[in-house]
Amino acid sequence: MIDNKLIELVGITKRYNGSTVIDDLNLYIRENEFLTLLGPSGCGKTTTLRIIGGFESPDEGKVLFGGKDITKLPPNERQLNTVFQKYALFTHMTIAENIAFGLKIKKKSKQYIKDKIKYALKLVNLDGYENRMPDSLSGGQQQRIAIARAIVNEPKVLLLDEPLGALDLKLRQDMQYELIRLKNELGITFVYVTHDQEEALTMSDTIMVMNQGYIQQIGSPEDIYNEPENAFVADFIGESNILSATMVKDRLVNILGVNFTCVDEGFGQNTPVDVVIRPEDIDLVDPEDGVLTGHVTSLIFKGVHYEMEVMAGGFEWLVHSTDMAPVGSKVGIRVDPFDIQIMHKPESEDEAVSAKGPEAW
Amino acid sequence: MVNFRRFLHKFYLGLVILFLYAPILVLIVLSFNSSKSRSKWGGFTTKWYSSMFANDTIMLALKDTLLIAVLSALLATVLGTVAAIAINHMRKVPRTIMLGITNIPMLNAEIVTGISLMLLFLALDLNLGFITVLLSHIAFNVPYVILSVMPKLAQTNQSTYEAALDLGATPLKAFFLIVLPDIFPGVISGFLLAFTLSLDDFIITHFTRGATVNTLSTLIYSETRKGIKPEMYALSTLLFTGVLVLLILVNHLGKKSDNKNGKI
Amino acid sequence: MKRKSTFLLSTPYGLWMLGFTIIPLVMILYYGLTGRNGGFTLENIRLIATEENLKALWLSIRLSLLSTLLCLLVAYPLAMILRNTKFKNSRFMVMLFIMPMWMNSLLRIIAWQNILERRGVLNTLLELLHLPALNIINSPAAIVLGMVYDFLPFMVLPLYNTLVKIDENVINAAHDLGANNFYTFTKIIFPLSMPGVISGITMVFVPSLTTFVISDILGGSKVLLIGNIIEQQFQKLNNWHSGSGLSLVLMVFVLISMALVGKYDKGEGSAGVW
Numbered sequence: 001m002i003d004n005k006l007i008e009l010v011g012i013t014k015r016y017n018g019s020t021v022i023d024d025l026n027l028y029i030r031e032n033e034f035l036t037l038l039g040p041s042g043c044g045k046t047t048t049l050r051i052i053g054g055f056e057s058p059d060e061g062k063v064l065f066g067g068k069d070i071t072k073l074p075p076n077e078r079q080l081n082t083v084f085q086k087y088a089l090f091t092h093m094t095i096a097e098n099i100a101f102g103l104k105i106k107k108k109s110k111q112y113i114k115d116k117i118k119y120a121l122k123l124v125n126l127d128g129y130e131n132r133m134p135d136s137l138s139g140g141q142q143q144r145i146a147i148a149r150a151i152v153n154e155p156k157v158l159l160l161d162e163p164l165g166a167l168d169l170k171l172r173q174d175m176q177y178e179l180i181r182l183k184n185e186l187g188i189t190f191v192y193v194t195h196d197q198e199e200a201l202t203m204s205d206t207i208m209v210m211n212q213g214y215i216q217q218i219g220s221p222e223d224i225y226n227e228p229e230n231a232f233v234a235d236f237i238g239e240s241n242i243l244s245a246t247m248v249k250d251r252l253v254n255i256l257g258v259n260f261t262c263v264d265e266g267f268g269q270n271t272p273v274d275v276v277i278r279p280e281d282i283d284l285v286d287p288e289d290g291v292l293t294g295h296v297t298s299l300i301f302k303g304v305h306y307e308m309e310v311m312a313g314g315f316e317w318l319v320h321s322t323d324m325a326p327v328g329s330k331v332g333i334r335v336d337p338f339d340i341q342i343m344h345k346p347e348s349e350d351e352a353v354s355a356k357g358p359e360a361w
Numbered sequence: 362m363v364n365f366r367r368f369l370h371k372f373y374l375g376l377v378i379l380f381l382y383a384p385i386l387v388l389i390v391l392s393f394n395s396s397k398s399r400s401k402w403g404g405f406t407t408k409w410y411s412s413m414f415a416n417d418t419i420m421l422a423l424k425d426t427l428l429i430a431v432l433s434a435l436l437a438t439v440l441g442t443v444a445a446i447a448i449n450h451m452r453k454v455p456r457t458i459m460l461g462i463t464n465i466p467m468l469n470a471e472i473v474t475g476i477s478l479m480l481l482f483l484a485l486d487l488n489l490g491f492i493t494v495l496l497s498h499i500a501f502n503v504p505y506v507i508l509s510v511m512p513k514l515a516q517t518n519q520s521t522y523e524a525a526l527d528l529g530a531t532p533l534k535a536f537f538l539i540v541l542p543d544i545f546p547g548v549i550s551g552f553l554l555a556f557t558l559s560l561d562d563f564i565i566t567h568f569t570r571g572a573t574v575n576t577l578s579t580l581i582y583s584e585t586r587k588g589i590k591p592e593m594y595a596l597s598t599l600l601f602t603g604v605l606v607l608l609i610l611v612n613h614l615g616k617k618s619d620n621k622n623g624k625i
Numbered sequence: 626m627k628r629k630s631t632f633l634l635s636t637p638y639g640l641w642m643l644g645f646t647i648i649p650l651v652m653i654l655y656y657g658l659t660g661r662n663g664g665f666t667l668e669n670i671r672l673i674a675t676e677e678n679l680k681a682l683w684l685s686i687r688l689s690l691l692s693t694l695l696c697l698l699v700a701y702p703l704a705m706i707l708r709n710t711k712f713k714n715s716r717f718m719v720m721l722f723i724m725p726m727w728m729n730s731l732l733r734i735i736a737w738q739n740i741l742e743r744r745g746v747l748n749t750l751l752e753l754l755h756l757p758a759l760n761i762i763n764s765p766a767a768i769v770l771g772m773v774y775d776f777l778p779f780m781v782l783p784l785y786n787t788l789v790k791i792d793e794n795v796i797n798a799a800h801d802l803g804a805n806n807f808y809t810f811t812k813i814i815f816p817l818s819m820p821g822v823i824s825g826i827t828m829v830f831v832p833s834l835t836t837f838v839i840s841d842i843l844g845g846s847k848v849l850l851i852g853n854i855i856e857q858q859f860q861k862l863n864n865w866h867s868g869s870g871l872s873l874v875l876m877v878f879v880l881i882s883m884a885l886v887g888k889y890d891k892g893e894g895s896a897g898v899w
Binding site: 378578 | 630631634635637638639641642644645646647648649650652653656699702703706709710716717720721722724725726727728729730731732733734735736737739740742744745746774777827831832834835836837838841842852855856859865868869872875876879882
């Protein structure tokens with residue numbers, strides 16, 4: 001895992017008409033990694049991908065590929081391929097011609113191209129579709145062809161720009177597994193852009209959460225979910241209860257006037273902090289056993305669990321539980337110390353605002 | 362490299378614009394030429410601009426041109442919009458047939474269209490004149506209206522019309538309150554297209570006008586041999602400038618409302 | 626909507642098209658295939674085979690093909706530039722190429738007479754630059770120039786309309802798969818713009834083939850095209866039968882190009898400017 005950085009972005013800045021879309025971004029992508037760029041629309045994730053692909057050139061900074069500077073290299077000379085949003089298939093060519101496009105440019109032999117088409121179509125489960133036209137395929141099938149068209153060129157890196165965005169939910173979930181299988185079979189690096197946090201958590205080795213041109217957090221899906229570094233990440237990834245609180249001292253935090261034991265240290269004494277508690281980490285207990293008490297204000301059956309809202313200490317808590325408490329009943333709230341995630345308050349007013357309402361679409 | 366390319370692009374654009382506007386420039390210059398000869402510059406004058414109003418032939422042709430353009434565009438718009446709605450609701454086969462027939466006047470040679478209409482009018486024993494020209498203009502304008510309205514109809518949501526009916530509107534009311542506002546941009550552009558085509562038409566008018574009526578185009582054509590009256594240059598310069606000003610105004614207003622909508 | 630109301634709404638237009646498009650064409654067919662005595666004859670069609678008429682037809686075909694090709698060569702780069710350049714106001718740029726159509730087209734052709742004349746604007750300018758004079762007035766070259774001038778917008782618009790519809794990512798995908806600019810153009814952009822090319826070609830070819838105005842004004846009376854011959858049959862010789870017969874011949878050529886349009890054009894491209 002050491003020093004096999006395949007792609008490096010160094011100090012990348014990109015502006016459009018005076019507004020900064022990406023600000024001094026630094027990132028490296030390792031060989032064989034599945035990296036997801038995750039964030040709301042307009043956060044700069046697609047622009048980052050397009051800079052790696054060579055479709056945009058950064059105003060400042062460098063793109064390194066295997067240690068070589070490729071910032072000025074046009075897309076047709078880069079050793080990576082892209083799967084575009086809405087697939088961008090060549091509608092005037094057959095499926096076979098689409099897939100053969102890159103290989104013909106590389107002047108591969110007829111037999112080689114034929115074999116590759118067959119192999120690629122098998123890989124994406126569309127054997128026998130050689131002579132169909134793209135328009136006659138469903139969205140999911142077009143998606144697979146777009147992937148096949150890219151991977152026959154044996155790129156070291158595959159860039160995917162919201163490839164599943166146009167598909168319906170069921171198909172999207174199927175394609176997620178499909179993509180993971182593909183990546184494992186091909187053994188190449190995937191850089192994946194999405195605004196769908198579930199997709200990111202399911203597929204990635206590493207997730208980079210972006211907002212307003214800045215990296216918010218880079219880490220494994222578990223890190224990002226369990227230990228969000230700030231309120232934006234916590235709110236964007238999964239559902240959560242985010243509260244203002246005061247760190248009384250190490251391992252003790254005051255939430256809504258009540259002291260909770262936690263596991264975090266090093267925040268100082270009486271420091272204002274943000275606290276994240278995931279809805280599934282809240283235990284509903286008898287009122288007398290709870291640290292806080294309140295009453296249930298709503299109850300919805302969600303299949304795997306019940307979703308409840310509990311009014312306690314002046315805050316509406318979101319709770320996921322397999323146990324059910326009827327609306328109006330009095331309950332106590334408890335949280336295990338390691339389920340309380342403490343975060344620094346955002347430094348600027350700006351970030352605080354953006355942390356409030358991430359628009360997912 | 363990039364800059365050189367950009368320069369080349371601008372240069373090419375400029376060249377084509379020069380090509381397109383050179384004759385217009387010549388006409389504008391001629392409208393201020395005090396010599397009646399079009400190959401000699403006799404000094405600057407605006408006299409043609411005042412004398413054109415006193416020229417009965419030109420004024421009558423102008424009146425007829427505008428009248429035919431407005432009437433034919435208006436009638437073609439009504440006929441074409443209704444037809445577009447009907448075609449939009451047809452099943453595949455009649456629809457294809459109707460659209461095929463609609464294409465004929467647009468794709469056929471104008472000279473053939475003009476001749477065929479002339480033969481029709483003469484066979485019907487109609488005297489060639491204002492009415493026959495008007496009918497002919499409607500005939501070649503309708504397809505363009507349909508062509509402008511059809512795409513808008515395809516975009517409208519059929520369920521809004523049904524919702525209006527569901528809420529108690531009569532079909533007629535639902536059409537005027539719901540469908541028409543939706544397709545209105547297409548209707549307007551169809552009208553403008555028809556108006557423009559009618560205004561500039563020569564060939565079809567040439568065959569269907571007989572000897573009694575003149576549009577600006579036919580008047581100009583009859584003058585080509587003996588020399589165009591300078592008033593004609595003045596009149597077309599005036600018309601052209603009018604349209605130009607109108608377009609710039611519309612464009613300017615359009616840009617303002619774009620800004621208001623916060624377009625990036 | 627109910628079938629009945631669809632039928633009611635389509636009736637006026639159906640009748641109109643029958644009366645003002647189909648029956649008139651049938652009348653040409655009738656006159657073209659009958660003699661003055663009313664009997665069936667192919668004499669009017671055979672008229673095309675006279676030396677003078679054949680020469681005019683052949684010249685018309687050659688000049689219209691040439692002007693169509695020139696229009697395509699001028700318009701394609703123009704449409705590409707309009708598509709690629711991020712003008713602050715691209716609609717205005719497109720408008721700039723339609724605007725000239727608002728000056729009477731006959732007058733604009735007449736203005737070319739002024740420019741191209743022996744002592745016209747062009748030669749005066751050439752003289753100032755000490756360049757040799759250009760004498761193309763009253764020649765086929767002047768007619769081709771007039772055709773290119775008059776019909777260029779009909780080539781630019783359909784081309785521009787199909788080119789702007791090509792998804793930028795399709796072009797990006799070609800680059801991504803290793804294609805250079807030239808390869809991307811020949812294999813992706815040009816094939817995808819084919820509907821525009823085809824509809825542009827017919828929109829220039831048909832009026833060029835059948836014009837009698839441009840040849841009249843810029844060719845003097847020296848150059849006769851098939852359009853001039855037909856026009857003379859009607860306006861000077863008053864011979865409807867032979868004029869109709871020659872029109873039928875002309876329509877065969879128009880039909881060929883219409884068949885091409887029907888094959889490629891999907892009903893868009895032409896008039897969607899406004």
